[in-house]
Amino acid sequence: MAMSYLKSRSDEPLVDVTLGQLLDDTAARWPEKEAYVFRKQGVRMTCAEVKREADRLAAGLLSIGVGRGDVVAWVVSTRPEWIALGFAVAKIGAVALPLIPLYFWSSYDDIVSKVMAKVKVKVFLIENFPATEDFEGTLSFLKRAFPETTSQKTRGLTFDTMPSLKSIVIVGDKNHEDAFYNLKDIQSLGDDDTARGRVQEAQSHSDCHDAVMLTLTSGSAGLPKCVEHSSFTIVNNTLLHVRGTGMDTKKTVLMPTDLTEAAFIFHLPIITVGTLVLPIDESPTVTELFSAIMEERCETTTLMYVKHFHEFLHHPALNDFNISFLKQVSVGGNAVTKPLVQRAAEVLPCVDIQKMYGTTETMSLAVTGPGRTKEQIETTVGNLLPHMEMKLVDRHGQIVPLQHEGEVWVRGYSVFRRYRGDEEKTAEAKTTDGWYKTGDIGILEENGLLKITGRKEEFIIRDSTNVHPTTVEQVLLTHPKVFDVKVVGVPDPASVEEICACIILKKGQTSDQEEMEEFSEKHGLIDDYCPGYVIFMDSFPVTSTGRKFDRKKLRDIAIERLSLKEGAE
Template structure:
């Protein structure tokens, strides 16, 4: 039957993030923990601890205590890691927000999230005004009008009663209503303040909530996922050990730090150096340059979109990738053609596929011990100390090699969606199983194959069509750069299949060519698309992390001049 429970001789470690920082610094005080290439800053382990201790003491001096939520909007700056550790030392909870998402979604989404989770202190980088951004101080005065007349730094905000203090990071300002990060740092220098931090850290527990991470928004508005030190530290440790990343000395972060918030503690878990190529999501050029100049041996999770651009960069061969041994990729379906492309252009680099979610962290990984076919067709084996089962629509376990929904249980599961008990209960059973919403098959070797998501099924007459099965075929076409398949309304069949294709630069095509190609390359009639459209790009979710299939469906319906079925 499709059920697995993975054992492990190595026990889980019961350590808080504050303890992790202190222990790692004692072991590697002078080793580089972070390299911030944009700012030219290289921080040793001891530097991070010193700054974290100062910030923890300063935050406690303005009222941050155990269980309080501290939110921030910061680009990939050197303050990021020390701030996260500082909040953990207090026993408080971090809520990092992606700057681009914050600016575009504050009024209709982020403000509600911050109010729901009861943010007490809000830190914000002093972003200058641009065409797309009104600037930090004008923004704060607009959304918190109380700050314009406030003469103290202890705030009372009508729209967010929990909020007590706002801290500006960056250029010093003299607004009476706001602290500057320099103010917080100066408050954390006396012995009594440091004594309060030590006392708070001694009462922190590895099972306490320490981080709130927003979901990608691919299934609606983002939810606030609650994780503890236990889940973050052990998931990182066991994932790195399973893939051999724990043996690498220099690791590149190919995305924005806030998009992958648990990465900040990676050096302290594995004793490596984490390289950040840019303040924001780095370009492929910045990633390739950083790999060569910093001699990076591996990467943290590279999202599929970036991986695709990475492998197809026309200047790929011009960069020094001689030190690169491994690339970790995931966040969405990693297609077989993409894995084969990697084998072609990076023959000496191991591609490690990851499967997981914001709620579960890493669940499965591929490894070099697997065959080429297994790496191409599966997402690998279950990490230690975890359970997994594949179930039918009644929650009953299906036989091996049968399709069903993937459920998982174990130490790395999120605690809840903070402030939303109803949504938590929808996806998490009373006995701890998390319903991933992914459709998969467990094979005889204990390897998992993901075939789609429940809500992404295209129901064509009586046939359930997985978009990825159709996409795999089109990706082998020499003119196709990328493709996504969506279901569009059909009066007779309920839904029809529409292939939305981005062509390679300089290429032209027409729908009939693509339809004929799909028929000649193995798609049965039920899986052949009735419609083919060509687009320049795919819409993304509200956080910008993944492509938005629902928005793309709307684009296709509009281009094809179709009508939704009447209710």
């Protein structure tokens, strides 16, 4: 019997190169090639300019004591300094921890500060955002979070709340009376030949297998885990992904998120020698994406989250912009439903929709790739990228037969090194022989294509039946009145859990539970899978990063709306 195991091969070997070496090599070969377009700031950076700014900043960081293995965290919006920071930290063998601004400001006190302390941040850079009616402003925040800075400079200070932290650097206007370093001060330290020589010396001792970047998982409960990757994993994953999707043949690429949302691919134009277009300094609106595509003649996109792609396809101004240059859109971050792919084919008939599957712990794992049939794009996440192994296993860790559901486990070069500061959770997620347990439930077909059917922990146990939300959602999404639907399990004294369908209707539509129940039965849901509750909503809650739908919060909302109680008899 054929089993759900696959090892992807490639004639092209993986490359041993650090991010710093990659930048130097590309800048030497194509110095005048335009690499980044920052539309908000009106800045267009060539490869040579990126290298120059990265070298200056790397030298400055060395001058304030940053060394190999030190963690440098930053809260910076999408601006040129972000790119310089990413490469500068890599050049000197340090470790980057970019933090999403919205998440940072909303979660610093109870979450982010603890994570920063756990991973031992040494230097912290933060953008100088002004105070507003709803926001205290960067300087007021720093004086509250780090009271030591009110009486002394931060140079060489020991902070009670974060003992590892040695320096705080302000990015932006210098109006803080020397209480903190300013980024321009740091940059100016790297203007002489001696400083640049120190950068080359530090870079010569860095290794592509060293940790180079940390990123937080977007969990909805407890402290997020801090995922550790090396230059080796980041560079090779990007290379194999762009080749697998055909993105390497596109000249101009749109980034539909802010930079920190796509931290693993900030170096994309240095690999592809294309141009990365960044529409604004934070998460762009759909109309800002339309404008950027039209004015910069963007041919493809980096990852667009499902939520944003949904807005993109249903935006009333879609036909007001000439986006005929767009030939490809990459979508992922959550389940890409069949109706969404069908909508894309309807309103963007000349655009190739690339479904992406991956995790923070592995980066990109599978893509639908060019040449897939309509059915394959609608129902699968494509083929495993080269140089990886995958198996689907049952609850005992045993491989299941082909075309049977199992948890997706993967092994290979792109699997994260560890959760920094959390060896226990690392051991739970990775086996001793290197398999990462994704927690995703899928089906491997005979042709090697992978279907993702849901998440392991999301199963609803209704009486003795395991029901996955996706099974119910896919049926209700085909109802002509339904705009979006999410299914959660809510407490039930008889069945332990009952299925609750949370539905957003299309504008101007009305419905009720009876209509949805009849539709479910008519379209193939057996009694055990039909929702016992249906509630109608205007929107769904998302995690604090704003990236993903928060099923736990939605469950809490449903329980409250239905006046249910946990453990009720």
